[in-house]
Amino acid sequence: MPDQPQDSGTATGRGRPTRGASIGAGLGAACAVIAAPTILVLAALLGVGGTGLIVLAAVFAVVLAALALAARNIVTAVLAAVLALTAAIGAGGLALGARADTAGRTGHPFPLVVGLPLRAAKAAFQRHGPVRFTVTRADYGRRGIVLRATGYAPDGTYAPGATITLLIGSQLPAKHGQR
Secondary structure: OOOHHHHOOOOOOOOOOHHHHHHHHHHHHHHHHHHHHHHHHHHOOOOOOOHHHHHHHHHHHHHHHHHHHHHHOHHHHHHHHHHHHHHHHHHHHHHHHHHHHHOOOOEEEEOOOOOOOHHHHHHHHHHOOOEEEEEEEOOOHHHEEEEEOOOOOOEEEEEEEEEEEEEEEEEEOOOOOOO
């Protein structure tokens, strides 16, 4: 075999970085390992939305993967993989959450009818379809005015066909000067 020059680590051999280049890549990787999670946490604390955090995590994963290859650093590669997995799981969670939020939504927002006359309150409910009413009179409150309304679903909606219970007042309004 012919004698081949030995690489002392300071000269550039074929396909091998110089010692200065590998130190620079290692330093860049170390800084990125610290900066990426810090920036993600700060972004979350500043109120960046889920999509923005997913994009940041994906960008940091790509940058860290490139730095891990350049520096041949396993810690940087692992963090890049963790951020990529986090971005993928976050995107999946947002997609499932968006589907779940709209699934089965048939109700309409429960109208604010307290303080309205009974006729106006009934009209507000019947705007979205027929509903059944149970009207109860209280011994207090102004006559014909809704004091309380119930019959809404846990999410604050009602659907056509629901039974709405209205509590209305039964007292005549007091006139000034009379007791």
